[in-house]
Amino acid sequence: MHPVAELEQRYLVQAYGRAPFVLAGGHGAWLEDADGNSYLDLAAGIAVNALGHGDPDVVAALRDAAASPLHYSNLYLSEPMVRLAQRLVEATPFANRVHFQNSGTESNEAAIKFARKWARTHFGEGKTDIVAFSGGFHGRTMGALAATPRPKYQDPFRPLMPGVRFATFNDLDSAAQVVDDQVCAVILEPIQGEGGIYAASSEFMAGLRELTHRHQALLILDEVQCGVGRTGAFWAYEHYGILPDMLCAAKPLASGLPIGAVLVTDRVAEVIHAGDHGTTFAGGPFVTAVADAVVRKVSEPTFLAHVQEVGAYFRERLEEINSPHIKEVRGRGLMLGVQLDIPAGPVIQAGYKQGVILLNAGPDVLRLVPPLILSKAEVDQGVERLSAALAAAA
Numbered sequence: 001m002h003p004v005a006e007l008e009q010r011y012l013v014q015a016y017g018r019a020p021f022v023l024a025g026g027h028g029a030w031l032e033d034a035d036g037n038s039y040l041d042l043a044a045g046i047a048v049n050a051l052g053h054g055d056p057d058v059v060a061a062l063r064d065a066a067a068s069p070l071h072y073s074n075l076y077l078s079e080p081m082v083r084l085a086q087r088l089v090e091a092t093p094f095a096n097r098v099h100f101q102n103s104g105t106e107s108n109e110a111a112i113k114f115a116r117k118w119a120r121t122h123f124g125e126g127k128t129d130i131v132a133f134s135g136g137f138h139g140r141t142m143g144a145l146a147a148t149p150r151p152k153y154q155d156p157f158r159p160l161m162p163g164v165r166f167a168t169f170n171d172l173d174s175a176a177q178v179v180d181d182q183v184c185a186v187i188l189e190p191i192q193g194e195g196g197i198y199a200a201s202s203e204f205m206a207g208l209r210e211l212t213h214r215h216q217a218l219l220i221l222d223e224v225q226c227g228v229g230r231t232g233a234f235w236a237y238e239h240y241g242i243l244p245d246m247l248c249a250a251k252p253l254a255s256g257l258p259i260g261a262v263l264v265t266d267r268v269a270e271v272i273h274a275g276d277h278g279t280t281f282a283g284g285p286f287v288t289a290v291a292d293a294v295v296r297k298v299s300e301p302t303f304l305a306h307v308q309e310v311g312a313y314f315r316e317r318l319e320e321i322n323s324p325h326i327k328e329v330r331g332r333g334l335m336l337g338v339q340l341d342i343p344a345g346p347v348i349q350a351g352y353k354q355g356v357i358l359l360n361a362g363p364d365v366l367r368l369v370p371p372l373i374l375s376k377a378e379v380d381q382g383v384e385r386l387s388a389a390l391a392a393a394a
């Protein structure tokens with residue numbers, strides 16, 4: 001066993017199943033381990049490293065930001081936070097304001113709290129329930145976890161936050177049965193990530209918008225995984241022709257540094273006052289300066305066109321793989337799922353030997369969420385390595 005793996009087993013809480021090598025570097029869409037093996041990174045640190053590793057604009061922003069204080073606190077004003085908020089609002093037609101967090105789960109917590117405060121302000125006590133969906137994943141903290149209906153994640157930690165109702169994803173009738181006037185918000189991922197790369201249908205999304213309007217509830221989109229360019233639009237909801245009331249972002253927003261953000265309308269923002277919600281680190285000058293460089297680059301139409309083009313090519317190449325174990329290829333842009341009829345775990349392990357980093361989404365789906373800078377030549381290499389891993393594992 002590698003000495004780093006031995007130390008990990010000795011000193012860390014064993015809360016993760018980790019890959020059997022030690023990462024020690026990387027550039028672009030490639031990673032290297034401590035033994036000098038290189039891997040094509042089709043996981044991007046779970047849909048995080050949007051610009052890959054060592055992007056020159058990110059590095060320049062990091063260098064500049066590192067020369068200033070790293071932290072001031074939300075008690076004081078600083079320019080990078082305000083600039084990033086402005087850039088996000090300008091890139092997001094429905095949004096008027098931003099509240100920063102440090103992670104995806106925290107963004108969802110903030111959205112849940114904002115929804116409750118909004119409903120209490122306008123309708124008094126009793127309008128506190130949240131509707132979430134089968135297959136959804138919103139995070140591991142108590143509010144987000146309560147909206148994540150997976151027994152493995154929820155059961156050891158009960159009791160959960162009360163007041164969450166569930167409906168079946170992409171089944172509008174099922175949603176209509178649980179959305180009523182006691183509901184303050186409906187939360188969903190436009191494309192479910194952890195749940196297996198399932199996109200909401202246009203009818204479902206439009207129907208939820210109509211239902212939430214009818215029952216004066218807010219529509220919260222969790223774009224922690226599918227947002228910030230991943231689907232070939234800056235936000236995934238842009239594919240749907242609806243406007244949400246809140247949108248939660250995190251993972252790729254600073255291309256690897258921890259950040260979260262909730263984008264909201266003025267209608268929501270106006271019920272939140274000083275002291276209602278906050279966190280020590282969020283919106284700090286270092287992370288927001290880096291996120292600003294990421295958003296500037298990813299929101300460029302030419303960058304988004306690259307994601308669309310390479311995503312479509314990747315999908316085509318995956319569909320051409322001649323394996324009896326591939327049942328379906330689905331997803332959008334560079335958020336793709338390969339439905340297998342065998343477990344994904346052994347394919348991922350075999351992928352390491354072939355020099356490719358793959359992810360799963362559930363037991364039998366390979367999830368491909370590479371850096372958005374992936375080239376077509378790298379897609380070809382990825383497909384070759386993935387095919388070899390599939391053949392080795394089957």
Ligand SMILES: Cc1ncc(COP(=O)(O)O)c(C=O)c1O
Nearest residue numbers: 103104105137138139193224225
């Ligand atoms: C859609 C979605 N929401 C929320 C989260 C939680 O984000 P974090 O791990 O940053 O708390 C994730 C993480 O995978 C996610 O995919």
